[in-house]
Amino acid sequence: xxxxxxxxxxxxxxxxxxxxxxxxxxxxxxxxxxxxxxxxxxxxxxxxxxxxxxxxxxxxxxxxxxxxxxxxxxxxxxxxxxxxxxxxxxxxxxxxxxxxxxxxxxxxxxxxxxxxxxxxxxxxxxxxxxxxxxxxxxxxxxxxxxxxxxxxxxxxxxxxxxxxxxxxxxx
Amino acid sequence: xxxxxxxxxxxxxxxxxxxxxxxxxxxxxxxxxxxxxxxxxxxxxxxxxxxxxxxxxxxxxxxxxxxxxxxxxxxxxxxxxxxxxxxxxxxxxxxxxxxxxxxxxxxxxxxxxxxxxxxxxxxxxxxxxxxxxxxxxxxxxxxxxxxxxxxxxxxxxxxxxxxxxxxxxxx
DNA sequence: TTATATATGTGATAACATAACATTTAGTCA
DNA sequence: TGACTAAATGTTATGTTATCACATATATAA
Numbered sequence: 310x311x312x313x314x315x316x317x318x319x320x321x322x323x324x325x326x327x328x329x330x331x332x333x334x335x336x337x338x339x340x341x342x343x344x345x346x347x348x349x350x351x352x353x354x355x356x357x358x359x360x361x362x363x364x365x366x367x368x369x370x371x372x373x374x375x376x377x378x379x380x381x382x383x384x385x386x387x388x389x390x391x392x393x394x395x396x397x398x399x400x401x402x403x404x405x406x407x408x409x410x411x412x413x414x415x416x417x418x419x420x421x422x423x424x425x426x427x428x429x430x431x432x433x434x435x436x437x438x439x440x441x442x443x444x445x446x447x448x449x450x451x452x453x454x455x456x457x458x459x460x461x462x463x464x465x466x467x468x469x470x471x472x473x474x475x476x477x478x479x480x
Numbered sequence: 481x482x483x484x485x486x487x488x489x490x491x492x493x494x495x496x497x498x499x500x501x502x503x504x505x506x507x508x509x510x511x512x513x514x515x516x517x518x519x520x521x522x523x524x525x526x527x528x529x530x531x532x533x534x535x536x537x538x539x540x541x542x543x544x545x546x547x548x549x550x551x552x553x554x555x556x557x558x559x560x561x562x563x564x565x566x567x568x569x570x571x572x573x574x575x576x577x578x579x580x581x582x583x584x585x586x587x588x589x590x591x592x593x594x595x596x597x598x599x600x601x602x603x604x605x606x607x608x609x610x611x612x613x614x615x616x617x618x619x620x621x622x623x624x625x626x627x628x629x630x631x632x633x634x635x636x637x638x639x640x641x642x643x644x645x646x647x648x649x650x651x
Numbered sequence: 652t653t654a655t656a657t658a659t660g661t662g663a664t665a666a667c668a669t670a671a672c673a674t675t676t677a678g679t680c681a
Numbered sequence: 682t683g684a685c686t687a688a689a690t691g692t693t694a695t696g697t698t699a700t701c702a703c704a705t706a707t708a709t710a711a
Contacts, residue, residue, distance in 0.1 A: 352677085354689070373667070386691045393668065394690080409580035410635055412667060412698095427620055429629045438629070445620045449598055449636060452611045457643035458600045464581055465620060466635040472628035523708085525658070544698070557660045564699065565659080583667095583698060 335365040338416065342404050345421055351402055356385050360395035361416060364405055370413035370430075370437045408437055410466050415439075425463045431471035433478075438471070506536040509587065513575050516592055522573055527556050531566035532587060535576055541584035541601075541608045579608055581637045586610075596634045602642035604649075609642070 342361055346353040353361075363379045364371065377392040385391055396414050399405035404420050407413070408428055417426070418439045427440040445465055453460050470478070513532055517524040524532075534550045535542065548563040556562055567585050570576035575591050578584070579599055588597070589610045598611040616636055624631050641649070 352689080354676095356690075388692055389668065390670095391691070409637075427623070429624055429627075429631075431629075432632070438627070440620065440623045445623060447619055449611065449616045449638060452598070452616060453600055453638055453640070456600075456609070457646065458602075458609070458638070459641040459646055460600075460638045461603070461640040462638070464635060464637040464639075466580075467620060467624055467629070467631045467633070468635075469624070469632040470630040475628065475630055523658080525707095527659075559661050560699065561701090562660070 331368070335362065338365050338420070341420055345402070345404070349402070351398075356380065356391065357395045357398050359383050359385065360392070361399055361404055364399070364414060364416035368416075369435065370408045370411050370415040372411075372413045376414070406439070408466060409464050410468060411435075411437070425465070427465040428467070429471065430466060430468045431474055432468055433470055433474040436471055436473075502539070506533065509536050509591070512591055516573070516575070520573070522569075527551065527562065527566045528569050530554050530556065531563070532570055532575055535570070535585060535587035539587075540606065541579045541582050541586040543582075543584045547585070577610070579637060580635050581639060582606075582608070596636070598636035599638070600642065601637060601639045602645055603639055604641055604645040607642055607644075 339358070339362065342353060342358075345351075359380060360376060363376060373389065373392045373396060376396065377387065377389060380391055380395070381387040396405065396407075399416075400407055400414070403417055405414050405416050406426050406428070408415060408430065410430060415428075415437050425445070427445040429438045429440060431437075449463065449465075450460060510529070510533065513524060513529075516522075530551060531547060534547060544560065544563045544567060547567065548558065548560060551562055551566070552558040567576065567578075570587075571578055571585070574588055576585050576587050577597050577599070579586060579601065581601060586599075586608055596616070598616040600609045600611060602608075620634065620636075621631060
């Protein structure tokens with residue numbers, strides 16, 4: 310299985326995919342990552358940077374092996390740990406997230422901000438959108454507190470149909 | 481890798497593990513499953529029933545291959561689809577849940593009730609507790625509504641430390 | 652009873668992930 | 682600078698999770 314698949318449509322906003330804007334958003338995100346890594350004394354090495362760039366470029370959740378294909382094409386190592394380690398670094402530092410339901414990874418849409426992210430996964434077009442709200446897990450945290458469970462990380466994902474696909478289904 | 485591993489301690493309630501009570505709770509759950517399947521005209525076949533029994537017996541999240549070991553020992557087929565199909569049936573009908581974070585399955589603690597379950601996973605003792613609250617995902621559903629995303633299923637899981645392990649850590 | 656749908660068994664393989672260890676690179680400090 | 686140390690990378694090998702495809706068997710309906 311190779312890495313070349315059609316890009317998924319964006320979920321959430323039915324905004325058209327525009328190259329110039331997207332290039333700009335990638336640039337902004339990379340700059341933000343640079344700043345963040347400098348502040349925290351983290352090393353955004355070539356593989357890690359490239360991995361983030363690929364996630365941003367694709368703008369969807371991609372699996373570790375698909376990432377590995379891209380990295381190999383870019384001249385990096387071709388064995389699974391190469392991809393997994395870079396992704397692990399990005400996830401650990403809030404620059405990307407793992408979508409457990411898909412066993413795939415996606416660039417964070419607002420790195421730096423402390424957040425327990427929540428995702429909406431379209432089962433029709435496979436797009437994944439990160440929810441904006443910062444307190445999605447609120448009642449869950451309360452419920453955990455009530456029984457004395459110390460939450461360290463949360464996985465909050467919804468599977469369903471995105472607005473664009475809902476429109477298409479109606480048509 | 482065989483199936484024999486020490487049982488995880490229960491998370492949530494620090495109630496002792498008592499054979500009689502547990503046997504009773506298994507019996508009750510199986511009866512409930514029978515009733516539910518009769519009502520919905522579902523077939524709780526031998527493999528499916530055994531699979532549910534094993535989940536209830538273990539009282540923790542177990543992987544498909546560990547389940548397969550148990551099923552083989554019980555005289556059923558020994559190839560992965562045997563376990564995956566039975567688990568898929570139970571999950572589809574609300575008798576069990578998949579814990580995405582662990583790639584493992586657990587019996588539902590209150591089948592029949594329509595619910596989008598939420599779980600607390602202890603990273604120290606691996607116990608998994610299903611949260612009682614019925615409206616954990618409330619704010620998430622609101623956030624999805626706001627952007628026009630149609631939720632069909634949710635995955636809500638927290639990883640952290642259960643009350644029992646927190647106690648032990650203090651001691 | 653025959654037809655049809657559903658469920659099961661099995662072999663093969665795909666997809667996802669990590670352990671272990673050698674090598675290289677970056678940062679530190681005598 | 683050069684030796685030391687820690688971190689990162691490359692690679693081999695293997696472990697773990699999940700599905701496809703197809704044959705067979707069983708249940709339900711007509």
